[in-house]
Amino acid sequence: MFLRGVLAYLPVNLVQAVAGFGSIVVFTRLLSPGSYGDYALAFSVSALAHTLTLTWIEAGMARFYAAEDEGPGRDALFATLYRTFAVVGLACPLAGMLVLAFAPLGHELKLAIVAGLVSAVARGLLRMAQERRRAAGDVKGFAAIDMLATGGGFAIGCALALAGFGAAGPFAGVGLAAALCLVLALPSEWPHIRRGRFEPERLKGYLAYGLPLSLSLMLGLALASTDRFVLAAYVGDAAVGAYHAGYTLSNRTLDVVFAWIGMAGGPAAVAALERGGEAALRRTALSQASTLLVVGVPAALGVALVAHPLAEVMVGAALADQASRVTPWIAAGALFSGLTTYYLHTAFTLARRTRRQMLAVAIPAAANLILCLVLIPRYGLDGAMWSTAGSYGLGMVAAWLLGRGCMPLPIPWGGMVRIGVATAAMALAVTHLPALGGVAELLLKAGVGAVVYAAMVAVLDAGGMRSQGLGMLHERMNRPPQPVEAA
Numbered sequence: 001m002f003l004r005g006v007l008a009y010l011p012v013n014l015v016q017a018v019a020g021f022g023s024i025v026v027f028t029r030l031l032s033p034g035s036y037g038d039y040a041l042a043f044s045v046s047a048l049a050h051t052l053t054l055t056w057i058e059a060g061m062a063r064f065y066a067a068e069d070e071g072p073g074r075d076a077l078f079a080t081l082y083r084t085f086a087v088v089g090l091a092c093p094l095a096g097m098l099v100l101a102f103a104p105l106g107h108e109l110k111l112a113i114v115a116g117l118v119s120a121v122a123r124g125l126l127r128m129a130q131e132r133r134r135a136a137g138d139v140k141g142f143a144a145i146d147m148l149a150t151g152g153g154f155a156i157g158c159a160l161a162l163a164g165f166g167a168a169g170p171f172a173g174v175g176l177a178a179a180l181c182l183v184l185a186l187p188s189e190w191p192h193i194r195r196g197r198f199e200p201e202r203l204k205g206y207l208a209y210g211l212p213l214s215l216s217l218m219l220g221l222a223l224a225s226t227d228r229f230v231l232a233a234y235v236g237d238a239a240v241g242a243y244h245a246g247y248t249l250s251n252r253t254l255d256v257v258f259a260w261i262g263m264a265g266g267p268a269a270v271a272a273l274e275r276g277g278e279a280a281l282r283r284t285a286l287s288q289a290s291t292l293l294v295v296g297v298p299a300a301l302g303v304a305l306v307a308h309p310l311a312e313v314m315v316g317a318a319l320a321d322q323a324s325r326v327t328p329w330i331a332a333g334a335l336f337s338g339l340t341t342y343y344l345h346t347a348f349t350l351a352r353r354t355r356r357q358m359l360a361v362a363i364p365a366a367a368n369l370i371l372c373l374v375l376i377p378r379y380g381l382d383g384a385m386w387s388t389a390g391s392y393g394l395g396m397v398a399a400w401l402l403g404r405g406c407m408p409l410p411i412p413w414g415g416m417v418r419i420g421v422a423t424a425a426m427a428l429a430v431t432h433l434p435a436l437g438g439v440a441e442l443l444l445k446a447g448v449g450a451v452v453y454a455a456m457v458a459v460l461d462a463g464g465m466r467s468q469g470l471g472m473l474h475e476r477m478n479r480p481p482q483p484v485e486a487a
Helices: 002-008 010-030 033-053 055-064 072-101 107-135 139-162 166-185 190-195 200-234 237-305 307-314 317-344 346-350 354-379 381-403 413-431 438-460 462-477
Strands: none
Touching: 010 033, 010 139, 010 237, 010 307, 033 055, 033 072, 033 107, 033 166, 033 200, 033 237, 055 072, 055 107, 055 200, 072 107, 072 190, 072 200, 107 139, 107 166, 107 237, 139 166, 200 237, 200 317, 200 354, 200 381, 237 307, 237 317, 237 346, 237 381, 237 413, 237 438, 307 317, 307 438, 317 346, 317 381, 346 354, 346 381, 354 381, 413 438, 413 462, 438 462
């Protein structure tokens, strides 16, 4: 059941949330505004490089593992993908270093980019092993390694930043933690790699599926990164740091929620389609869409409602005021992006129509570039946040329209109305609370908002949460006892 998978991945996302928010709290204080701006730019560069060169290989493992039976076919899958990764993973940072040697960039920014590129290779190799575990339904194995990599990367990154490694410290921490976790992750992969044969024809099929997906994700990263580069050009690195702090604060909140549900939703949708056909997929997809909406909509509005106290608590004093301006608009954009990435884009991957996904992402990416070039020179930070929110909204509409021609996914229209009513009640309650400032205001508004929303969801059965919860409880209570084996 999809909802059971969501609950199983909860510990992973709690660790990711702590590391994600902790990185804002720690790095905006340990790094100067200029260094934090370099970190933001290096993060965008390394993410773009990773997506272009390695993501398509990871996607091949995620999509085709369930379609291969145990035996020579699955062994060939492992051998082909891992050996390709070895070649591409070595070439990527070397090429990046060669380009940076002649780039007119500051020393700290260059060092941060190099650290980001090397870290991306280690994380990509670990992600290959993790995608196999996720596709196989090995939640415990996936969770243990992911929590070690995420928590360890954050802890090591903090230590390196404190030791004076500057913008390169966080990347080095993530890369070192991923490398250590590979000691645990790779031994179970090696027998398949050793037995299998590299098959060029298979690689062509994986490339045909994964490369358009990588390019579409790269366009998505361009959509998420263009504003920073335009801000750096017209306003300066300090403005990039403030914008990145506010952007990360709201985007991380929503992304943790959506990624949590998506961890279970992606493999569940593939398994439903492969084993039960479109009827089974529709049931699973409807449950996934309802869960995304019932959690994502109030989360986005909640972040917007507590933007000021949240920034006061989470962001360093030098960046907090400007970050709080950015947060509400980016929360709206993050909601549109999460619904698009973790639900609407599933239509393209399920149908293996990833070229059409490129178009669905290219539309908002182009719109964002145009809007940034028009609005940022005139309005600065405000222009960047307006461009982001508008572009993601356009992308959601484009993905829905284009996806209907590939693999139509159900939209829970009735549930959306009930979720809207529950969210409106939450907003009404929160806006009537006093502005105490800092931690007190954040806790008061978050607590009251959560209680009011949960009560309204229960009364209205918004998103079918009450029905699904009762169904799981009934199934557990009526499950026959497991026979006890004789000693």
